[in-house]
Amino acid sequence: MTDASAIETIADVRAALAGGGSAVDVCTIFLERIQERDAALGAFTHVASDTALEEAATVDARGADDPSQPLAGVPIAIKDNICTRGLPTTAASRILTDYRPPYDATVVERLRAAGAVILGKTNCDEFAMGSTTEHSCYGITRNPWDPDRVPGGSSGGSAAAVAARLAPVALGSDTGGSIRQPAAFCGLVGLKPTYGRVSRYGLLAFASSLDQIGPLGLTVADVAAVFRVIAGHDPADATSAAKAVPEWPSGTATKTPAIGIPWTLLNDGIDDDVLTSFRTALDTLRSSGATLVDIELPHAAYAVPTYYVVAPAEASSNLARYDGVRYGVRAPLTDTADLTAMYDRTRESGFSDEVKRRIMLGTYALSAGYYDAYYLRAQQIRTLIRRDYDTVFSTVDAVALPTTPTTAFPLGQHADDPLQLYVGDVFTASANLTGLPALSVPSGNDSSGLPIGLQLVGRAFDEVTILDLAARFESERSEPIGRPPSLDRSA
Amino acid sequence: MTERLTRTEVERIARLAHLELDDAEADRLTRQLGDILTYFERLREVDTSGVEATTHPVSAGPRMRDDQSRESLPRDEAVAGAPDAADGLFRVPKVIG
Numbered sequence: 001m002t003d004a005s006a007i008e009t010i011a012d013v014r015a016a017l018a019g020g021g022s023a024v025d026v027c028t029i030f031l032e033r034i035q036e037r038d039a040a041l042g043a044f045t046h047v048a049s050d051t052a053l054e055e056a057a058t059v060d061a062r063g064a065d066d067p068s069q070p071l072a073g074v075p076i077a078i079k080d081n082i083c084t085r086g087l088p089t090t091a092a093s094r095i096l097t098d099y100r101p102p103y104d105a106t107v108v109e110r111l112r113a114a115g116a117v118i119l120g121k122t123n124c125d126e127f128a129m130g131s132t133t134e135h136s137c138y139g140i141t142r143n144p145w146d147p148d149r150v151p152g153g154s155s156g157g158s159a160a161a162v163a164a165r166l167a168p169v170a171l172g173s174d175t176g177g178s179i180r181q182p183a184a185f186c187g188l189v190g191l192k193p194t195y196g197r198v199s200r201y202g203l204l205a206f207a208s209s210l211d212q213i214g215p216l217g218l219t220v221a222d223v224a225a226v227f228r229v230i231a232g233h234d235p236a237d238a239t240s241a242a243k244a245v246p247e248w249p250s251g252t253a254t255k256t257p258a259i260g261i262p263w264t265l266l267n268d269g270i271d272d273d274v275l276t277s278f279r280t281a282l283d284t285l286r287s288s289g290a291t292l293v294d295i296e297l298p299h300a301a302y303a304v305p306t307y308y309v310v311a312p313a314e315a316s317s318n319l320a321r322y323d324g325v326r327y328g329v330r331a332p333l334t335d336t337a338d339l340t341a342m343y344d345r346t347r348e349s350g351f352s353d354e355v356k357r358r359i360m361l362g363t364y365a366l367s368a369g370y371y372d373a374y375y376l377r378a379q380q381i382r383t384l385i386r387r388d389y390d391t392v393f394s395t396v397d398a399v400a401l402p403t404t405p406t407t408a409f410p411l412g413q414h415a416d417d418p419l420q421l422y423v424g425d426v427f428t429a430s431a432n433l434t435g436l437p438a439l440s441v442p443s444g445n446d447s448s449g450l451p452i453g454l455q456l457v458g459r460a461f462d463e464v465t466i467l468d469l470a471a472r473f474e475s476e477r478s479e480p481i482g483r484p485p486s487l488d489r490s491a
Numbered sequence: 492m493t494e495r496l497t498r499t500e501v502e503r504i505a506r507l508a509h510l511e512l513d514d515a516e517a518d519r520l521t522r523q524l525g526d527i528l529t530y531f532e533r534l535r536e537v538d539t540s541g542v543e544a545t546t547h548p549v550s551a552g553p554r555m556r557d558d559q560s561r562e563s564l565p566r567d568e569a570v571a572g573a574p575d576a577a578d579g580l581f582r583v584p585k586v587i588g
């Protein structure tokens with residue numbers, strides 16, 4: 001087998017297996033790294049060592065060269081809001097302490113069928129509500145590039161795990177940017193597929209019209225490989241689209257794509273380093289054959305307030321099911337406590353502040369007298385944002401913008417000002433409101449060495465075009481992305 | 492809408508949401524939700540007259556399936572994650588006096 005420390009990507013895993021290594025060896029390498037490095041990071045909420053090694057042994061017994069198993073022996077980490085049969089699935093909430101679901105999410109079922117090895121569950125903001133992974137009952141996750149900074153969120157554990165090479169790839173979920181923003185903060189590729197492309201069956205619902213599961217990885221090819229396995233119609237999810245999963249690489253990528261840039265959205269509130277990296281990325285795209293087109297998305301400026309009406313409204317309804325009856329924990333009750341007291345106390349002690357804030361906000365927006373002014377209006381603006389994109393996609397193949405206005409910020413920075421944190425979703429929320437596919441690919445680093453992400457948004461069900469563009473950008477980008485400095489210290 | 496959110500209103504919403512807030516929480520939420528609602532005021536700038544609402548971004552449309560019975564989760568597995576279950580049932584405090 002090759003040098004164990006060199007195995008990082010899916011391609012490395014495949015090379016190791018083709019070179020005579022075993023899936024158990026590969027799994028052991030990643031489990032040992034988790035053992036060594038994760039105490040300092042907090043990326044994992046549960047490490048499934050025993051079952052992972054069993055799954056790897058099954059791959060070895062079957063052979064890793066079965067074409068029906070495109071991820072044979074590939075270890076993967078799963079965000080803790082995605083159901084894994086028999087493994088803890090808590091969405092980082094006290095209210096689901098020790099909960100183990102009796103079934104696998106469809107994405108997990110498909111990963112297992114493809115030969116992937118489930119390494120464990122990763123930390124996130126409670127019920128995926130947040131963009132720092134600081135709102136977790138397990139405690140914070142640190143950014144491998146700088147342990148005093150957030151990894152982003154809500155899929156921060158998945159991002160930190162891959163950035164620290166504790167897993168070659170991971171699954172996250174993205175409701176307003178929760179895959180793309182941590183991918184940008186941790187120097188990774190992260191894809192939010194088109195709404196309806198990937199089954200949500202077994203995803204603990206946050207906002208049902210916005211949620212999508214997607215992969216995070218070190219390379220575009222790795223993200224595409226996992227995407228192709230988890231995508232596709234699922235009768236268990238009524239919103240899943242009956243569309244064929246495309247081949248990738250497509251082999252049909254246009255050499256001269258038109259890329260739209262919504263410059264007026266990028267007027268203020270963006271770090272200089274982020275904007276500089278974005279301009280450099282555009283130069284790279286242009287010199288590789290792309291035509292850059294100025295576009296207007298006039299309603300995208302309203303994406304954040306629209307999102308923060310729609311998402312909490314749906315959350316307040318979805319989270320009604322956590323009431324101390326069917327799963328998770330129930331608050332201790334006195335003998336005289338009635339049903340209402342049981343609900344109220346269980347939810348009061350089981351949810352933490354950010355989740356309560358959003359439940360309250362959503363309940364308010366849906367309540368009598370306010371529905372038209374907030375929820376209905378937000379749903380109408382959502383239509384207008386989608387129309388803006390429909391218009392520009394008649395002339396461009398993709399839209400490019402920064403993934404985030406800043407790089408990873410210090411831990412605790414936004415502890416008492418939720419609104420400040422919400423406005424950070426300014427470039428990501430539109431893709432959820434419109435359902436369009438979007439990815440983040442590393443474009444460079446800021447003056448402190450922290451990674452910066454370039455975001456590409458595509459037409460509905462056209463993930464292939466943005467993956468093709470990202471792959472070409474990845475091979476031609478001028479700035480090396482580098483590695484988290486902590487890796488080389490521990491190596 | 493332009494009136495600032497009150498503490499009484501926050502308490503009413505908490506009852507609707509089945510959350511038993513303590514005093515400090517109710518005060519904090521009155522302030523924070525008030526700020527967020529003020530921020531939402533900018534949605535009023537947009538002319539939405541005659542615009543249909545988007546409920547789902549990709550309209551797959553309803554699909555029919557055959558009305559056939561199939562195996563479901565065994566009852567003991569379905570209640571296995573409950574905080575209080577007995578005889579394959581969820582147990583809750585007495586509802587009818």
